Structure formats: structure tokens, C-alpha cells
Amino acid sequence: MRTTPHNSPAGRRRWRRTAAVVTATAALLLTGLTTAAHADTAPASTSRVTWTRSCALPRHKDEMACNALRVTGGRTAFQQQHGISPTAAEATSPSGYGPSDLQDAYGLTSAAATNGTGRTVAIVDAYDDPDAESDLAAYRSHYGLPACTTAGGCFKKVSQTGSTTALPTADSGWSGEISLDLDMASAICPNCHILLVEAKSASMANLGTAVNEAVGLGATYVSNSYGGGESSSDATYDSAYFNHPGVAITVSAGDAGYGAEYPAASKYVTAVGGTRLTTSSTTRGWTESVWRTSSTEGTGSGCSAYDAKPAWQTDTGCAKRMIADVSAVADPATGVSVYDTYGADGQGWATYGGTSASAPIIASVYALAGTPSGGSYPAKFPYANTAALNDVTSGTNGTCATSYFCTARTGYDGPTGWGTPNGVGAFTG
Template sequence: MRTSPPSSQSTHGRWRRIGTAAVATAALALAGLGTAAQAGAATPVTSKVTAKVSAKTIAAQVAKAHVSYTNQCDATPAKGFASCNALRVTGGTTAFQEEQAARKGTAPGTIKPNAASATPTGYGPSNIQSAYGLTSAAASNGAGETIAIVDAYDDPNAAADLAAYRSYYGLSACTVANGCFKKVSQTGSTTSLPAADSGWAGEISLDLDMASATCPNCNILLVEATSATMANLGTAVNRAVTLGAKYVSNSYGGSESSSDTSYDTSYFNHPGVAITVSAGDADYGAEYPAASKYVTSVGGTKLSTASNTRGWTETVWKTSSTEGTGSGCSAYDAKPTWQTDTGCTKRMISDVSAVADPATGVSVYDTYGESGWVTYGGTSASSPIIAGVYALAGTPSSSSYPASFPYTKAGTSALNDVTSGNNGTCTTSYYCTAGTGYDGPTGWGTPQGLTAFTG
């Protein structure tokens, strides 16, 4: 991760960023991205967690990690908030990690900031477009389409960092002046913005850069929620839609709760809009809002060059027992009509996938918390990539749910089937293990052109 941002106001159950936690450097061993509960296929929390960590230790770790923490682990969170273990991690070791490690009798993981480099070391736009059969479409499609990026807090350098990324890779300018880029608060204001936060700024940079890399001709709308609660992030999603975005990427998540179905109705039920959500970076286990039946849940892969016809190969992203793509069977959300796997009676995560492994990560330019080029991974990378693919494919019909589109081309050459790797241990194999056809970690696979993302 990057250096820690200033401490935020303490709030019950803030939701965490997903992908920028996964930072790739050769000398850095990452551990402990697991800020969401490893809940299994469909096992909701039904009682309070008994902490085995002293209050002094918790206070010290909260101070070091700059996270908001509460020890109130009720089964049903207060309205507008995620469950207590959905923490936004920005560095160090969180109290939740300390607690979970103590319960398991293991040492807690520690997330460290990485060092920025003078030049990019990860995949750039040409790599992403090549890997997913998008080179021709990226050159000609996307004009007039708007991808919305929803994140929490403000990145004061968002416009300048986006300009630097696009300039380096030879992409056309995307600025406020030429109408390509716009940044607003969840109320739609361009002047009254949330408090700045260097941790979320890195997430914002990743999201903006991946949308640019995938759909260089698209306009980009950044909607900044006041804070990392579902109420505020959900309001930001609604704002993006009211401002005209037909593609909305969300790179955040947390543990499921019984409130999720009401969140579905309030924030994610937008026919005619492709809403993508990161599946999570804490290995096997269902998260929300990836579990919403109205969104495209996006898993993560390890993307590597290969001497085959495609030129690339992919496996499930799993770095360690605590770091890898999320997946699983929802405990609360109903199964959408287009999802036909029989092992999970409710919503299954994921639908599709894209590159997420920080070891084969993407280049990002960030100067608010970092000092230039960094290489990131996580499903925060894959969500805006898939949003960009939808945008290249064209505006969905007004009554459609674009999450269903890949299912109409399931098992065809329109998707790269990922058949190897796993993200943990599960009793129903396809929940956590890749295989021919549909599986939880990678869904139906990764894009091979636009066919699977058109209505």
C-alpha cells in the first residue's frame, strides 16, 4: 500500500477500498489484505465476535494503520453502514487483522507502503487492450460514452495525475477544459468536495487510469462520496446515474449483511446501466456490493504473456492464504434469473474477471500519497477494466441488466475461459476453484473482444 493518510473520523463499519491494497514490488512480500471476513459459501455472522486482543493493542494498531474500528460486531449493522469487519486499510496492521490472527493463533499480516518508480513497470494500455482483444475497438469506440468512477473522499491531484498517465502512454487529453473529465461530490457539486485522503487517492488514480487504458475515447466522471459508508457510496452511484453515466465502476466492498437487499433497491437497481463491482482481494468469501444481483461482479486473474495464439494466459489470482480474488455464494442476495449454476441457490460471485494479480500488475500514476509511478493489482483494477469493455461495446438498452450479457455468450470464444487456479478451500469445488466453464473466482472468464458485453 501507499503511505497512510491522515486518520479519518471514526465511524461504525467503514467500507474499505479493494484493489490498491495489492502493490507489486519484487522485494515486498504482501500479507494481510484480509479486512473482510472469510465467511465461506453462505455463512452470515449471527453473533457478536469476542475479541481476544486487548484494548491497548487495538488502539495502537488503529493509530498505526489509520483505520476506523469499532468492536461492535452485531449481526445486523446500523442502517447505512457495513459490518464491523469491513475496514478500509491504508497501511500497517489493522485491529481486525490482529483480532483474527489471535483467534487463529497466527501472526497478523502487515501491509507496507511501496516505493514509487521513475517509470512504469506494470502493464499499460496496449497490454490490456492486447490481452482482451480490444486494440481495434479501443482505437475507434467509446466517443460520447461516460464511465463513472465511484470512490470515497477526495483526490486533489486526480485531474493532474490522470493527465500525466494519459500523456505518457500517448492517449488523447482528458481534461475538465475539453469536457472529457469531470469530478463531483455525491451531491453533484464540483466545488464542495469531500475531505482529501491519500489512501483513497491511490484508489482513484488506479480506477481512472484503468478506465482510460481500456476505453481511451471515453469521458470519465469521478464521483467522490463524503465517506466510506454504503449510504454515501450508494448515493454516489445514484448521482453518477442521474448525471448520465451508463457505466459505473465500484472498487470497494465489505462483508455481507441482512441490509444488502435494501441497498440493492436503493442504490444498484439501474436498468440500462452497466454497474461493475470488485469481487474482493481477501481470497474466497462473498462480499457486498459484488453480491448484488444488479451488478457485474468482477473477479481477478494472474495475466502473463505466452507463446500461444492469443499471446497471453491467465490463472486465478491467489498470492497467499489471505490475498487473492474474492468469490462465493451470497448469504442474502437472490439469484438473478440469468445465473444458472446449481450449487448456489442465491447470488454467485463472480460473473467475469480481468487482471488483478499485483505480481502481474498495472501501472498507475499517483502523486497524492505517492510520488509518481506505482504498480498495483487487486480487483480494483479489474472492475474499471470491465466497465471500460462495456463502454466500448456501446450503450445498453434502457430496460436491460448488462450483468446478464456475458451469460448469453457463456462458453464461447467471446470469453477467455480461465481453467486453472483457486482462491482458497471450499466444500463446493467451483465456488473457489477454476475449471472449464463457469467458476466463482473468474466467472465465465475474461473478455475476448466486445461480443460478450453487448446486449
């Protein structure tokens, strides 16, 4: 059973959140409502958009939450830049960044056009998305990306045991997460194959089993867009699920602001933080800062309470594993376009954010960069070539005693790691 220390920032926040969820759930039961009113809608005071959590908050201590945030109102950065009104966009056309935007922002246009053939990016999520393949087809068709289908051998969906028929129960919230992950893998590495592995529940044990299945089926790049509180069991989970030399495993740093989450804290994974991405008049044409909306919403970061520090991390303020390693766009106000049709929330085009967007982006950059050498731990690759990253030097995701744990600076910092991709050079060993 997973526990979070009460005296840690993450622990205090998680227990407050759990209490709120219990209270809200009791109210729903009393009124007879069974809809996903747990969604925790939050305003973005500086971005003029509102959003809701795609998935339910954890109901049990060993359960993970997905880190997808779906925009529900306001005007995104993409709409502002292109003069699109919110009402005109709605669910009939994209209202967030698409493949060409993301490839341009991260210096990947050339690599995305030529690299990735024969490489498989795995997406690990909980529950089933019955519309995953058809929604993926709609996204790729709209943006002129090559088809990726089961019949053509590009797309495959399996359960955590590898079955293509005995799939988990469908879930509308996790379907939004799945669509986000599949679309980001497509946007960054359109020539890659995609393997979707669906765990039968959101427990760490089932999601971890799905990670092992993805690697067993040959995926060399595995994206995980979920997280929960740390616990003394994490070292055991590390060995059981995430110690896969020669495989690039990425994990979302979390969406609750400053505080460490697992499995982002695993020493075997690349922990991915989140940024706010906007166009600018700079030579790059884009600028980024730490994503933070409020005291309880923004990219995760922090010093692990349990996981040992990997040899390639050299920051001196944290004796154990420091989160994050690298980062990519995650602010819903500067979010990405996603196509999702399953369930009550699946109305077609939507804009999503959260570090659920940044984790599959980075997994797919690893895929563009090439196959990791056998026995290597790709999490250390960015540390060996920091010049091939965009250093994010402004913004904070909370209040902390050791400033770089929660505040961007020149060089390494917790919220954004060493920065965001500037081509593929930082992701090859």
C-alpha cells in the first residue's frame, strides 16, 4: 500500500486533496449523482482559460492519477495567435498547437520528416479507449500525417497481458488521456509505430505490469502520463517495473505544483516537467517559462524522499533523486490539440495540457534520436549534452526552502530540468 509522508509538501497537499475528494464524493452520493463531477475545474487567472481534470483523482493509496487537463473555456494561446474566437473553434476544429507548431518549437521539423521508421513508441495508460484507433486516424488525417492503423502494422492496442481482444473496461476520462498521448506521439514522430498498452486499472501494480509488457513486445520508448504519492515501496517498484536498460522510459512530473511524485521519482526514468510555450520575436521564435497557474496547479518537481540519486545527477541540494530531468509544453493555456470522441467528454477536437502532454512528447523525441545502446539508461543522455536543450530560466511552481527545487534558473532546476528539446542531440547516447 502506497503512502505519502504527511510532513512533506506533496504529502500535505495530497492529504488535503484526498479530504476534499471524500467530501465531494459524499455529497454526490447524497444527491444521487454519478457523473464525473470530481473533475476539479480550475481557472487560469493569467491565461483566461478554464479546464478540468480528464481522470478521477485516486480513490485508493495505491492508485495513480493521469495528468491530462482538458480545456473547457476561454481562449488559448493558439486561438489568440491565429485570431480564432472560442465559439468558432469549439469541437469542430483544432484550438491548440499541432504537429508543425511543436516540431518547430523544439527544432524537430527535419528529424520528424525523416526519422523514426521502424521504431515503436509505447503508450501505457489505464482502462480502454474503444475509439483510440479511429480518433488517432482523424488526428493524423487532419494534419496530413501518414496513416497509422492496425491493418497496416503501424498501430497496435493490447491489454497488460498482451491480449488484443480481452481488453480492460472502457473509461471516458482515461480515454481523453489516451487520445492526448497517441496524438503527441504522432505529432513528434509521425513515422514511428505506436503500441498502446492498457492496464486493467490505475494501480501501480497494473500500470507497472503494462510497462513490462510494452518492453516485452519490443518498444524501446515508453511514455507514462500518470503519477501518485511517493512511498517506501518505490525501490521495489523500480526494480519490478522500470529497470529496463536500453529503453527510454518517460514519466510525467505531475500537475499539482511543487512536490515529488512517483514514478517520476524513479531513478530509471526520464522525469518530464512542464512549461508554458508561446511564440516570440526571438531567433528561436518561441519562449518558455515554468508552468504554474495557482498554488495547487503547475508542473511537479522536487527532491524524492525515497529514491536514490542516479550517478548522472550532480545537483548538491538534493541527496536523493531530483525531479525533473527535462521538460516540454504542459500549460493548458498554451495547450495542444487532441481529437477524442469516446464518452461524455469526447466531443471531437479539444485542447489539452498537463504533464501528460510533455511525457509522450519527450518519449517521441527519444525515438527520433535513435535506438539507445544496450545496457544504457537514456535518462542520463540529456545530462551529457545540455547545450542541445533550450534552457528555461524564468518562473516558479511553488514555494520551497531550496530555491532551484521550485524556481527556474540558468542551468539545471527542478521544474524544467535541463530544459526543453532543441533538436534531438540531447536524447542520444
